Amino acid sequence: MRRGTLSLRARYVFPVESPPIADACVTIQEGRIASVGPASERSWDIDLGNVAIVPGFVNAHTHLELDPFENECTDPGLGLVDWLKQVTMQRRSTPESALQDAAKRHVRLAVEAGTTLLADVTTAGSSWSAVASAPLRGVVFAEMLGLKRDRGLQTSHSAWQWIGSVPREAQVAGCARPGLSPHAPYSTAGWLYHKAASSRLPLTTHLAESPEELRLLESHDGPMRDFLESIGAWDEDWEPIGPRPSDYIRKGELRNADWLVAHGTYLDPEDFWQFRPEAAPDGQRVAVAYCPRTHARFGHAPHPYRTLLERGAIVCVGTDSLASTPSLSVLEEIRFLHARDQSVPGALLLAMGTLFGAWALRADTTTGSLKPGKSADLAVVDLPDRDEADPFSLLLDSDQSVSSTMFEGDFVAGPWTHA
Numbered sequence: 001m002r003r004g005t006l007s008l009r010a011r012y013v014f015p016v017e018s019p020p021i022a023d024a025c026v027t028i029q030e031g032r033i034a035s036v037g038p039a040s041e042r043s044w045d046i047d048l049g050n051v052a053i054v055p056g057f058v059n060a061h062t063h064l065e066l067d068p069f070e071n072e073c074t075d076p077g078l079g080l081v082d083w084l085k086q087v088t089m090q091r092r093s094t095p096e097s098a099l100q101d102a103a104k105r106h107v108r109l110a111v112e113a114g115t116t117l118l119a120d121v122t123t124a125g126s127s128w129s130a131v132a133s134a135p136l137r138g139v140v141f142a143e144m145l146g147l148k149r150d151r152g153l154q155t156s157h158s159a160w161q162w163i164g165s166v167p168r169e170a171q172v173a174g175c176a177r178p179g180l181s182p183h184a185p186y187s188t189a190g191w192l193y194h195k196a197a198s199s200r201l202p203l204t205t206h207l208a209e210s211p212e213e214l215r216l217l218e219s220h221d222g223p224m225r226d227f228l229e230s231i232g233a234w235d236e237d238w239e240p241i242g243p244r245p246s247d248y249i250r251k252g253e254l255r256n257a258d259w260l261v262a263h264g265t266y267l268d269p270e271d272f273w274q275f276r277p278e279a280a281p282d283g284q285r286v287a288v289a290y291c292p293r294t295h296a297r298f299g300h301a302p303h304p305y306r307t308l309l310e311r312g313a314i315v316c317v318g319t320d321s322l323a324s325t326p327s328l329s330v331l332e333e334i335r336f337l338h339a340r341d342q343s344v345p346g347a348l349l350l351a352m353g354t355l356f357g358a359w360a361l362r363a364d365t366t367t368g369s370l371k372p373g374k375s376a377d378l379a380v381v382d383l384p385d386r387d388e389a390d391p392f393s394l395l396l397d398s399d400q401s402v403s404s405t406m407f408e409g410d411f412v413a414g415p416w417t418h419a
């Protein structure tokens with residue numbers, strides 16, 4: 001953490017919890033934001049020029065250990081079940097050390113893309129050392145998986161063994177925290193969801209991701225069952241927690257936990273009300289992590305993020321892994337959404353890519369917006385040489401990249417890193 005005081009001047013600052021400020025200055029003291037306001041009212045140490053300072057991005061769903069596929073998986077028309085076959089093959093042929101190396105490379109890409117908080121789903125903690133040693137915050141979710149009891153016991157044992165190996169101080173005070181991820185209703189027995197929910201750890205799960213999942217839950221058949229049978233993962237005695245994906249996070253005691261839902265594309269609109277923070281029984285946090293470019297590549301039905309937001313749910317943004325999206329940049333994900341639907345306010349898109357993810361991961365009092373007292377976690381984005389009536393257009397109608405990332409007051413990527 002940076003000692004002393006540093007003031008940065010920029011063409012625009014986007015605090016997120018208040019409107020953008022032109023010709024602005026952010027002052028950082030002892031790693032925290034001391035003030036945000038017009039540059040005319042302050043002096044500065046570094047004039048960053050034609051850039052925007054935004055809060056560090058929050059990637060609410062990724063798998064750092066996954067590499068891009070080498071060949072046909074880049075086909076835009078590839079269905080989810082075919083893609084899962086490839087992931088399964090890749091996972092089975094990749095040694096643990098290679099997963100850890102990939103996580104190290106990819107967490108660096110995330111930092112360079114302006115990420116200062118991420119939610120990573122990993123096999124039994126494989127990405128932990130990469131995330132815990134990187135200059136960002138992270139929740140590392142160990143995957144629990146298996147419809148068959150022996151497979152479920154094995155993955156659950158590995159997950160708990162890893163959590164037991166994380167020092168208690170790191171769990172409480174470190175920038176990286178452990179969590180659990182029952183993988184998905186189609187791959188994970190109900191008892192694993194209940195076991196995860198009783199842990200009091202942060203939880204995430206892939207939910208309502210495909211029509212094949214809905215069909216499996218409703219009628220126990222279809223392409224997803226064929227796929228599970230083909231890899232030897234189907235269990236003849238399997239019973240879902242309920243016929244609807246939302247049953248997996250809302251039924252009985254499952255409600256008593258925080259759930260970060262990856263995807264949620266095929267959630268039933270009748271269930272959307274359950275995603276409002278006010279619907280949680282005791283302050284639990286439920287949010288949807290929408291991965292726009294991954295969603296688009298599978299040719300899914302339109303994602304209901306706008307309706308979810310209108311009904312009061314929290315929708316944040318993830319990239320998913322490099323096996324399904326071209327980069328680990330949340331900025332590129334929200335630009336993609338902006339290009340597809342210009343009617344969504346830029347302020348909302350930026351909040352989805354920052355503060356909402358921080359809320360979902362219970363880090364919103366520390367990070368996610370530029371506000372005095374919060375950690376100086378921020379991204380510097382180059383701006384185009386033009387004027388716009390709407391400053392969000394400078395940020396979103398642009399292909400200029402993140403030039404620097406700051407974490408806890410230190411530049412951790414970009415030209416000022418050792419300044």
Ligand SMILES: [Zn+2]
Pocket residue numbers: 061062063121206262320321
């Ligand atoms: Zn995922």
